[in-house]
Amino acid sequence: MRVVIGEDLALLRDGLIRLLTAHDFEVVDAVDNGPSLLRSLVTHRPDVAVVDIRLPPTFTDEGLRAAISAREQVPGLPVLVLSQYVEQLYARELLSDRAGGVGYLLKDRVSDIGQFIDAARQVAAGGTVMDPEVISQLLARNARNEPLGALTPREREVLSHMAEGRSNAAIAARMFVTEKAVSKHTNNIFAKLGLPPSEDDNRRVLAVLTYLNGA
Amino acid sequence: MPNTAEHAVPTAGRLRRIGWQVGLIGMSPISLAVAIISIVFLALSWTWIALPVVIGAVAMTRVLADGYRTVAGQLLGSEIARPYRPRPAGGWSTRLFALAKDPATWRDLAWLWVNATLGFAMVVFSLGLFLAVAWQLLFPVVWSIWPSVFVEYWGVFDITSLPRAVAVSWPVALVYFGLWWRFEPLLMRSYARLARSLLSPTESSRLAKRVEQLAVSRAETVDTQAAELRRIERDLHDGAQARLVALGMSLGMADEVMDRDPQAAKVLLAEARTTTSQALAELRNLVRGIHPPVLADRGLDGAVHALAMACPLPTSVDVDIAGRLPAPVESAGYFAVAEAITNVIKHSGAGKAWVRLTYADGRLALMVADDGNGGADPGRGTGLRGIERRLAAFDGTVVVSSPAGGPTVVTMELPCELSSVKTSPSSGTA
Numbered sequence: 001m002r003v004v005i006g007e008d009l010a011l012l013r014d015g016l017i018r019l020l021t022a023h024d025f026e027v028v029d030a031v032d033n034g035p036s037l038l039r040s041l042v043t044h045r046p047d048v049a050v051v052d053i054r055l056p057p058t059f060t061d062e063g064l065r066a067a068i069s070a071r072e073q074v075p076g077l078p079v080l081v082l083s084q085y086v087e088q089l090y091a092r093e094l095l096s097d098r099a100g101g102v103g104y105l106l107k108d109r110v111s112d113i114g115q116f117i118d119a120a121r122q123v124a125a126g127g128t129v130m131d132p133e134v135i136s137q138l139l140a141r142n143a144r145n146e147p148l149g150a151l152t153p154r155e156r157e158v159l160s161h162m163a164e165g166r167s168n169a170a171i172a173a174r175m176f177v178t179e180k181a182v183s184k185h186t187n188n189i190f191a192k193l194g195l196p197p198s199e200d201d202n203r204r205v206l207a208v209l210t211y212l213n214g215a
Numbered sequence: 216m217p218n219t220a221e222h223a224v225p226t227a228g229r230l231r232r233i234g235w236q237v238g239l240i241g242m243s244p245i246s247l248a249v250a251i252i253s254i255v256f257l258a259l260s261w262t263w264i265a266l267p268v269v270i271g272a273v274a275m276t277r278v279l280a281d282g283y284r285t286v287a288g289q290l291l292g293s294e295i296a297r298p299y300r301p302r303p304a305g306g307w308s309t310r311l312f313a314l315a316k317d318p319a320t321w322r323d324l325a326w327l328w329v330n331a332t333l334g335f336a337m338v339v340f341s342l343g344l345f346l347a348v349a350w351q352l353l354f355p356v357v358w359s360i361w362p363s364v365f366v367e368y369w370g371v372f373d374i375t376s377l378p379r380a381v382a383v384s385w386p387v388a389l390v391y392f393g394l395w396w397r398f399e400p401l402l403m404r405s406y407a408r409l410a411r412s413l414l415s416p417t418e419s420s421r422l423a424k425r426v427e428q429l430a431v432s433r434a435e436t437v438d439t440q441a442a443e444l445r446r447i448e449r450d451l452h453d454g455a456q457a458r459l460v461a462l463g464m465s466l467g468m469a470d471e472v473m474d475r476d477p478q479a480a481k482v483l484l485a486e487a488r489t490t491t492s493q494a495l496a497e498l499r500n501l502v503r504g505i506h507p508p509v510l511a512d513r514g515l516d517g518a519v520h521a522l523a524m525a526c527p528l529p530t531s532v533d534v535d536i537a538g539r540l541p542a543p544v545e546s547a548g549y550f551a552v553a554e555a556i557t558n559v560i561k562h563s564g565a566g567k568a569w570v571r572l573t574y575a576d577g578r579l580a581l582m583v584a585d586d587g588n589g590g591a592d593p594g595r596g597t598g599l600r601g602i603e604r605r606l607a608a609f610d611g612t613v614v615v616s617s618p619a620g621g622p623t624v625v626t627m628e629l630p631c632e633l634s635s636v637k638t639s640p641s642s643g644t645a
Contacts, residue, residue: 053512060512085499087509089521108495111488141527 001124004044005030006037006051006063007082012107016050019110023117034062041070041077048124052107053083053090064090075099080123082107086133095128095209103129103165122165128205129165136160138209150192158185163208167201227289229396232403235286236342242282243335249275250327270311273320280323283330284414290407298322298416300423318417326413337406344395351388355380432607439604450501458494462487506546515545519552519570526556530568538633540579547609547629548572548581551602555583555625558598563587563623574633581627589621602627 003025007013010032017027025048029040033056041049049070055062067079080103081094094102103123109131110116119129139160142148151159161171168186172179186204190197195207227235253272259265277299284295298319303309314320358365358380365374374380416424469483502508510518516534523530540548552570559568565587573580591599602625603613611629 054508084495085503085508087521088524089509089513089517092524106495108492111491137525141525 001025001048001121002028002044002046003120004028004037004040004046004049006032006034006040006049006055006066008032008052008055012052016110019113019116020050020120023113025120033057034066037063038066038070041066042073045074045077048078048080048120050080050082050120053081061090064093068093071097071099076101076126078123078126079103080105080120080129082110086131086137088134088137091130091134091209095206098206098210100126100128100206104134105129105131106133119165127165127201128209130163130205130209132160132164135163138163147193151189155185155189155192158182159189159208162186162189162204165201165205168199229399232290232399233342233345235290236338236345236403239286239338240335240342242279243331243338246279246327247331249279250324250331253324253327266311270314273314273323276320276323276327280326280414283326283410287407287410287414290403291411295411295415296421298414298420300420301427319420322413322417326410329409329413334406334409337402337409341399341402341406344391344399347391348388348395351384351391354384354388432610435604436608447501447505450497454497454501455494458490458497462490462494465490507549510545510549514539515548515572518545518549519572522549522553522556523568523570526568527560528565528568530556530570532570532572534572536572536574536579536633538574540574540631540633544579544609544629544631547605547611548579548627551605551611551613551627552581552583554598554602554605555581555627558591558625559583559585559587559623561598562591563589563621565621565623577632578628578630582624583627584622584624587621587623588619589617589623590619591615591617591623591625599625 001024003020005013005016005020005027007016007030013030013032017030020027028044028046031037031040035057037049037051037055049067051063051067053061053063055066064081067081071077071079075097076099078101079094081090082105083090084107086104086106091104094104101123103119105116105119109119122129139148139156148156157175158171161174166174168179168182172182175182187197189195190207193208198204198207249272252268253276256265256268256272260269281297284297288295300313300317300319303313354365354368355377358374359377362374368374368380368383372379372383374383465483465487469480469487472483473480507518507521509521513521516536519534520532523532539545552572556568556570559565563585565585568583568585571580571582571584573582599613599615605611606613606627606629609629609631611627614626614628615623616626617623
């Protein structure tokens with residue numbers, strides 16, 4: 001699987017290269033600033049890009065901007081964005097083209113290597129992976145709203161797993177219940193939120209996030 | 216709050232000015248009386264018995280001067296500041312000396328005399344022109360009531376019929392009207408300028424006042440910053456630093472037991488990873504409180520939108536700032552809005568909030584409004600006081616309008632420059 005890395009700190013860049021190479025990713029390019037990242041993404045068209053939000057020259061959200069404009073030129077280009085902070089504003093911008101193949105994770109999540117590699121693979125496959133922190137912020141913010149308040153605590157838990165991009169099987173494994181029980185919960189959730197039910201993981205995530213963001 | 220900018224006030228039209236001229240003329244006997252009493256008893260002040268009267272006269276003078284300031288301010292379209300020095304601490308003799316040494320005391324007295332003479336003449340002349348117009352217009356009516364009394368007009372014309380009265384007096388009215396229309400504004404403006412020259416702060420008293428404000432706001436800023444630094448130091452010490460120590464300990468222990476008991480080492484390593492995440496989370500929160508990354512990335516506009524998105528109640532944001540503000544102003548503005556929104560969430564019981572940021576005439580205006588219970592008291596809440604302190608360093612002001620039953624509107628203003636980068640106004644509901 002071909003990957004492009006955009007990270008300006010040499011320490012972290014080398015770490016990411018090492019980590020991804022060890023898990024059968026082929027690092028085709030690793031750049032340290034926004035403009036070269038955009039160029040690299042458009043020329044290499046990797047299977048997935050791992051991008052730090054804050055990059056030179058401006059040291060602001062250069063990486064995010066590069067990722068978004070690369071996706072404008074190459075629709076659906078899978079991008080996994082890493083940051084020291086999660087900001088709902090940025091999550092919304094990444095999700096706005098609804099093309100999938102988007103990940104937005106706190107940098108700390110890299111330390112759980114299995115989960116990080118999973119996320120990268122999921123994004124490469126066109127899935128959507130949001131950091132639990134984004135989800136919990138969105139849920140907290142919408143907690144008072146009518147339909148969301150109607151969810152049971154169990155359903156809310158399933159909803160947050162769902163929004164993080166997990167399949168029913170993965171949710172079942174995490175919650176120590178059967179897949180059938182999870183599927184019952186998800187059907188309830190979709191019914192209560194008035195969303196069309198879907199078994200496609202990515203469509204599910206997008207539906208939930210769109211719902212939470214738009215409320 | 217410290218603010219020396221001249222506030223624009225609406226100027227009054229001709230008709231309202233007539234009312235004022237009547238008022239000013241009505242006030243002049245009182246002014247003159249106070250002026251005379253001041254001088255006479257000042258001359259007698261060596262008798263000590265006269266002193267209370269002098270003090271009373273000074274107090275009265277200040278009340279009158281404030282009235283004249285208001286009138287002159289409205290005539291000129293810009294408020295006239297009060298020039299008085301603050302009352303010093305100490306006994307009555309200290310205060311008395313301070314009063315005597317304050318140039319504003321003597322300038323007020325000078326104004327009372329100028330007002331009673333030249334000023335009076337200007338106002339009377341202004342009103343006189345208007346009365347002349349009125350008299351000439353009404354002359355035919357007066358003539359028809361008492362034709363025998365007003366037989367002659369200025370001893371030149373014989374008035375024998377109503378049309379003749381009209382034919383004679385109305386053209387004269389027109390002339391008076393022209394004079395009034397042309398000269399009344401000039402006269403009243405000159406009058407107001409004359410008042411301003413004596414009643415507004417002199418350059419040195421203006422500077423003295425400004426220095427005092429700056430000293431206060433600087434002390435507050437320094438205090439706030441010192442407290443902030445202490446908080447950051449404590450947070451680092453109890454948070455990230457402690458976690459790193461724990462991390463080192465876990466790693467060291469893992470290293471030690473690695474060969475003997477790989478399973479235990481694994482547990483220790485997992486612990487180390489959890490500790491790293493916690494340390495990072497704490498650092499994140501700390502940095503957010505110092506300078507939120509989104510503020511650095513997107514400026515005030517984006518950062519306030521992000522705030523609104525994180526706010527548990529629906530908050531609409533409307534930004535109309537054509538350019539980028541200086542970084543310190545953005546930071547102060549951001550935290551002020553954040554504090555105001557926190558107040559809304561905590562106290563207002565509102566179902567909705569609005570944030571509006573605008574920039575005009577060298578002032579950034581931040582407005583946070585909600586549809587909650589109202590009754591917010593800036594004297595009581597520490598939140599509002601915190602905003603005031605934060606903005607004081609920029610000569611900013613906070614105005615809270617919060618009638619019981621709501622809505623509450625907090626308007627914060629701070630003067631600042633705008634860099635010329637053009638961005639389109641944006642708005643949206645989060």
